Amino acid sequence: MDDLRELYQQVILDHNKNPKNFGKIAAANRTAEGYNPLCGDRIDLYLQVEDDVIKDISFEGAGCAISKSSASVMTTVLKGKSIAEAEQLFKKFQKLITSEPGTEPDLKDLGKLAIFCGVREFPLRVKCAGLAWHTMVAALKNENTIVSTE
Amino acid sequence: MKTVVESLRVAGPPAYAVNGFDVERIRADFPILRQKVRGKPLVFLDSAATSQKPQVVIEAISNYYETQNANIHRGVYYLSELATNAYEGARQKIKEFINANSIKEIVFVRGATEGINLVASSYGRKNIKAGDEIVISAMEHHSNIVPWQMLCEETGAKLRVIPINDDGELILEEYQKLLNKKTKLVAIVHISNSLGTINPIKRIVDIAHDSKVPVLVDGAQAMPHTKVDVKKLDCDFFVFSSHKIFGPTGVGVLYAKEALLEKMPPYQGGGDMIKSVTFEKTLYNDLPYRFEAGTPNIAGAIGLGKALDYVAGIGYENIAAHEKELLRHATEALSTIKSLRIIGTAKEKAAVISFVIDGIHPHDVGTILDRDGIAIRTGHHCTQPVMARFKVPATSRASLAFYNTKTEVDLLVKGLHHVIKLMS
Numbered sequence: 001m002d003d004l005r006e007l008y009q010q011v012i013l014d015h016n017k018n019p020k021n022f023g024k025i026a027a028a029n030r031t032a033e034g035y036n037p038l039c040g041d042r043i044d045l046y047l048q049v050e051d052d053v054i055k056d057i058s059f060e061g062a063g064c065a066i067s068k069s070s071a072s073v074m075t076t077v078l079k080g081k082s083i084a085e086a087e088q089l090f091k092k093f094q095k096l097i098t099s100e101p102g103t104e105p106d107l108k109d110l111g112k113l114a115i116f117c118g119v120r121e122f123p124l125r126v127k128c129a130g131l132a133w134h135t136m137v138a139a140l141k142n143e144n145t146i147v148s149t150e
Numbered sequence: 151m152k153t154v155v156e157s158l159r160v161a162g163p164p165a166y167a168v169n170g171f172d173v174e175r176i177r178a179d180f181p182i183l184r185q186k187v188r189g190k191p192l193v194f195l196d197s198a199a200t201s202q203k204p205q206v207v208i209e210a211i212s213n214y215y216e217t218q219n220a221n222i223h224r225g226v227y228y229l230s231e232l233a234t235n236a237y238e239g240a241r242q243k244i245k246e247f248i249n250a251n252s253i254k255e256i257v258f259v260r261g262a263t264e265g266i267n268l269v270a271s272s273y274g275r276k277n278i279k280a281g282d283e284i285v286i287s288a289m290e291h292h293s294n295i296v297p298w299q300m301l302c303e304e305t306g307a308k309l310r311v312i313p314i315n316d317d318g319e320l321i322l323e324e325y326q327k328l329l330n331k332k333t334k335l336v337a338i339v340h341i342s343n344s345l346g347t348i349n350p351i352k353r354i355v356d357i358a359h360d361s362k363v364p365v366l367v368d369g370a371q372a373m374p375h376t377k378v379d380v381k382k383l384d385c386d387f388f389v390f391s392s393h394k395i396f397g398p399t400g401v402g403v404l405y406a407k408e409a410l411l412e413k414m415p416p417y418q419g420g421g422d423m424i425k426s427v428t429f430e431k432t433l434y435n436d437l438p439y440r441f442e443a444g445t446p447n448i449a450g451a452i453g454l455g456k457a458l459d460y461v462a463g464i465g466y467e468n469i470a471a472h473e474k475e476l477l478r479h480a481t482e483a484l485s486t487i488k489s490l491r492i493i494g495t496a497k498e499k500a501a502v503i504s505f506v507i508d509g510i511h512p513h514d515v516g517t518i519l520d521r522d523g524i525a526i527r528t529g530h531h532c533t534q535p536v537m538a539r540f541k542v543p544a545t546s547r548a549s550l551a552f553y554n555t556k557t558e559v560d561l562l563v564k565g566l567h568h569v570i571k572l573m574s
């Protein structure tokens with residue numbers, strides 16, 4: 001019960017119901033599509049990158065509470081960050097959600113992304129939390145291919 | 151080829167059939183159902199994905215490895231003869247179980263998927279040409295879509311799709327309209343794994359035969375729920391997987407009418423499918439061995455044979471009666487949840503219930519139920535076109551077998567209330 005509450009924290013549920021930066025941005029110059037064949041989750045990511053800085057970012061798609069809230073929180077965190085910072089955060093985030101349950105999580109620099117710490121108790125849901133991030137990295141590389149978690 | 155058939159008769163009816171249907175006694179036959187999951191009793195509601203195995207099946211497999219293991223059809227020694235007898239005995243059982251004419255019509259494959267691929271590759275490549283049409287339905291499992299798509303891509307044939315109505319039933323008038331001179335095959339699911347719909351398969355076969363079109367039936371979900379008689383159905387091909395009918399994974403059956411099999415080229419080349427090989431010429435083996443290249447899943451086939459014995463011991467009438475009551479109870483109980491909608495409301499339905507809950511993604515439903523020890527399937531169930539038809543990204547699916555109980559259904563409903571509370 002406790003680990004479920006940990007996974008589905010109120011903030012996560014709020015982002016799920018009212019996602020931030022949901023929709024398409026007209027000035028997007030980097031896009032990518034992410035797909036999780038396991039559950040059919042799909043995300044379209046739009047980025048407006050200028051001088052190596054993410055000026056604007058948004059997403060569309062359908063997915064579970066974890067993938068949707070992860071995408072939503074990610075967009076709020078990445079707006080205004082440089083590409084290098086975004087990639088750095090991706091690595092830290094990935095490390096957090098795949099870290100060993102019970103160990104001390106490294107939350108440094110993660111800010112509000114720390115709410116996804118509970119995901120590591122649910123190995124089957126790591127892909128849900130990571131989908132938006134993998135898609136973001138692909139978009140930055142401007143790979144206009146479909147990113148799959150499989 | 152020498153094939154010695156083991157005695158098929160069981161000595162008297164097994165205990166579980168004597169006093170009618172007692173679900174608790176049946177559950178005792180399935181060791182896995184005694185398990186606790188995350189501290190709660192396991193509630194296994196995912197039998198459409200794969201069914202659990204009774205002790206007798208597990209024992210048949212371990213007994214084979216402990217006392218009979220040897221390669222079949224080759225050795226002249228004692229163990230090889232035992233193994234060959236057990237393997238061919240299983241084939242004989244299957245033949246009787248589905249009422250085929252001859253063991254020549256029973257080809258062991260890896261499962262329903264491989265059975266369909268075999269037909270697409272062998273029968274399909276030989277008989278289907280550019281401009282021809284293959285008819286499938288909107289409720290097919292991916293394994294009865296993709297092999298035909300691949301064949302179409304290769305040959306230039308076209309795939310035509312029978313639509314379904316809002317209850318998830320085939321629209322037979324549309325099916326009739328699809329059939330024409332170009333139709334070369336109908337490939338259709340007997341019972342849908344995502345909607346539970348039981349298709350009027352005999353009628354579908356008859357309609358196709360009126361136009362002289364052969365029919366492949368995907369019986370993967372039919373076998374665990376209903377008696378299949380291939381002679382009565384008169385279908386040309388029938389495939390099923392052992393693991394969905396309480397047998398082990400990795401083995402399944404392709405039934406095909408002998409006259410069709412006889413004219414089909416081999417699917418794979420290798421050992422056991424040949425009579426003689428020189429570098430100039432290879433003589434292919436007789437039916438059904440021509441389609442069984444390489445060492446097969448011997449233990450799997452034996453396990454499947456035992457699973458069929460077990461099902462026969464319980465009896466399909468008992469299975470159907472119990473499952474009908476479970477389905478009625480589950481449909482009623484789930485309907486009391488206001489935000490829940492059942493997808494697949496066909497009049498003729500197996501105990502498979504797909505549903506969606508407003509504002510809650512099935513994946514989250516599955517994770518939360520799992521913490522209550524309840525196993526359901528969430529996702530598209532390898533039927534993405536069905537999801538598209540009903541405009542949902544995914545569903546949650548509870549699929550029941552004869553070992554499930556009303557109490558388990560009630561636990562599911564309680565679990566769903568917990569899901570809704572947690573997610574709001």
Ligand SMILES: Cc1ncc(COP(=O)(O)O)c(C=O)c1O
Nearest residue numbers: 261262263291293343368370391
């Ligand atoms: C209707 C149907 N057809 C075919 C298959 C494929 O069976 P297998 O994966 O055992 O080959 C399944 C399995 O889910 C099924 O439900």
